[in-house]
Amino acid sequence: MATMTAAQRREQARFAYDAFLRECPTNQLLARLSDKWVSLVVSALAGHEGPMRYSDLGRKIAGVSQKMLTQTLRTLERDGIVARTVTPSVPVRVDYELTDLGRSLSGLLLAVKDWAETHMDEVADARETYDAAAGAA
Amino acid sequence: MATMTAAQRREQARFAYDAFLRECPTNQLLARLSDKWVSLVVSALAGHEGPMRYSDLGRKIAGVSQKMLTQTLRTLERDGIVARTVTPSVPVRVDYELTDLGRSLSGLLLAVKDWAETHMDEVADARETYDAAAGAA
DNA sequence: CAGAATCCTTCACGATACTG
DNA sequence: CAGTATCGTGAAGGATTCTG
Numbered sequence: 001m002a003t004m005t006a007a008q009r010r011e012q013a014r015f016a017y018d019a020f021l022r023e024c025p026t027n028q029l030l031a032r033l034s035d036k037w038v039s040l041v042v043s044a045l046a047g048h049e050g051p052m053r054y055s056d057l058g059r060k061i062a063g064v065s066q067k068m069l070t071q072t073l074r075t076l077e078r079d080g081i082v083a084r085t086v087t088p089s090v091p092v093r094v095d096y097e098l099t100d101l102g103r104s105l106s107g108l109l110l111a112v113k114d115w116a117e118t119h120m121d122e123v124a125d126a127r128e129t130y131d132a133a134a135g136a137a
Numbered sequence: 138m139a140t141m142t143a144a145q146r147r148e149q150a151r152f153a154y155d156a157f158l159r160e161c162p163t164n165q166l167l168a169r170l171s172d173k174w175v176s177l178v179v180s181a182l183a184g185h186e187g188p189m190r191y192s193d194l195g196r197k198i199a200g201v202s203q204k205m206l207t208q209t210l211r212t213l214e215r216d217g218i219v220a221r222t223v224t225p226s227v228p229v230r231v232d233y234e235l236t237d238l239g240r241s242l243s244g245l246l247l248a249v250k251d252w253a254e255t256h257m258d259e260v261a262d263a264r265e266t267y268d269a270a271a272g273a274a
Numbered sequence: 275c276a277g278a279a280t281c282c283t284t285c286a287c288g289a290t291a292c293t294g
Numbered sequence: 295c296a297g298t299a300t301c302g303t304g305a306a307g308g309a310t311t312c313t314g
Contacts, residue, residue, distance in 0.1 A: 027200070029253040029260060031173045039171050054296055063164075065288055070297065080263025091295040092294085101259055105252055111245045116166040122238055123166060126217025191276055202308055207277060228275040229314080 032079070037064060037072040039109050042098070045082065046106035051095035081105060169216070174201060174209040176246050179235070182219065183243035188232035218242060 032038065044060045045052060052060070058069055073096060076082040081102040087093040098106055169175065181197045182189060189197070195206055210233060213219040218239040224230040235243055 025261070026254050026257055029257055030176060030250055033249055033253060034171050034173045034176050036168045036171045039167060066297075067289090068287065071287095078264055078267040079260045080267075081260075086296095092297085094296060101256060101263070104256070105249075108245065108248045108252055112170055112242075112249065113167055115242055115245055116170060117163050119238060119241070120163055120166055123216045123218075124162070126238070127215055130215040130217075203277075204309090205307065208307090223276095226275095229277090231276060 029079075032075065033105070033109070035072070037061075037068050038076065039113060040064070041069070041072050041076065042081070042102065042106050042109050043113050045096060045098050045102070046110055051085065051097035054094050054096070057096065076102070166216075169212065170242070170246075172209070174198075174205050175213065176250060177201070178206070178209050178213065179218070179239065179243050179246050180250050182233060182235050182239070183247055188222065188234035191231050191233070194233065213239070 040061050041057065044057055048056075048060075054069070054073075057073075058064065058066065061069070064072075073082060073084070077084050080099055082096050083099050085095045085097075087095070177198050178194065181194055185193075185197075191206070191210075194210075195201065195203065198206070201209075210219060210221070214221050217236055219233050220236050222232045222234075224232070
């Protein structure tokens with residue numbers, strides 16, 4: 001529309017930009033990876049030789065509900081990070097393993113997990129200091 | 138109690154174990170780090186020379202509400218990951234920067250963010266393939 | 275400028291029950 | 295065994311208003 005004012009055009013551009021940021025695929029993907037269960041599932045698969053069965057994952061992660069486990073596995077499968085293999089025996093057997101793409105990611109997530117374990121004490125100390133200072137006020 | 142059945146004992150053990158896992162400090166810390174806003178705030182601070190003001194962060198992250206920004210900064214400060222400096226001028230000026238502990242973490246989170254940007258296309262392809270297969274059923 | 279406080283909605287998640 | 299379907303709730307998070 002040639003009848004659009006400069007202000008209108010600017011407004012539209014700003015709106016489109018905001019929408020773009022909110023729906024920015026990269027941000028969405030980052031949000032996906034920034035998920036407690038994603039970290040744990042990928043870590044579990046990475047720290048295990050060969051594929052793992054659904055129930056193995058449930059046991060290893062312990063604390064996950066089957067709903068969240070299934071949901072997480074589905075999105076990871078859809079994103080090409082884990083591979084799902086069904087063996088139509090009786091009873092059914094389903095195995096999960098990391099894809100190449102998943103393995104390229106697992107190292108990074110494991111590093112974060114290791115950091116959490118390594119620096120737990122320092123964080124705990126920082127919290128004590130912080131809380132003490134707040135309480136003294 | 139010797140009168141406890143095997144099922145009861147198993148139930149009790151499971152309950153205690155779950156409680157332990159839920160309150161496991163390391164898992165809690167991992168859950169903290171596995172937060173969308175934490176990734177973005179730490180990345181923003183890491184990708185910038187020197188400290189950043191509150192409003193700078195709000196602008197750079199774009200999409201964060203001030204509530205979440207404040208909340209995230211507070212917990213990161215409490216955990217000793219960012220340092221908060223107040224300059225009592227008029228108007229007030231508040232600067233945030235990573236601590237040494239924060240810098241030891243930022244590299245890992247940036248790596249995850251970079252991974253998301255680098256492999257966005259592959260993930261998008263995987264999704265298309267997955268959805269196409271599902272639709273064909 | 276840098277928050278604190280409040281309200282209100284949405285939805286993520288857990289518990290439960292059922293199926294091939 | 296490996297899920298799917300449904301329901302209820304608690305909490306996360308956005309919008310808004312007020313303050314030092």
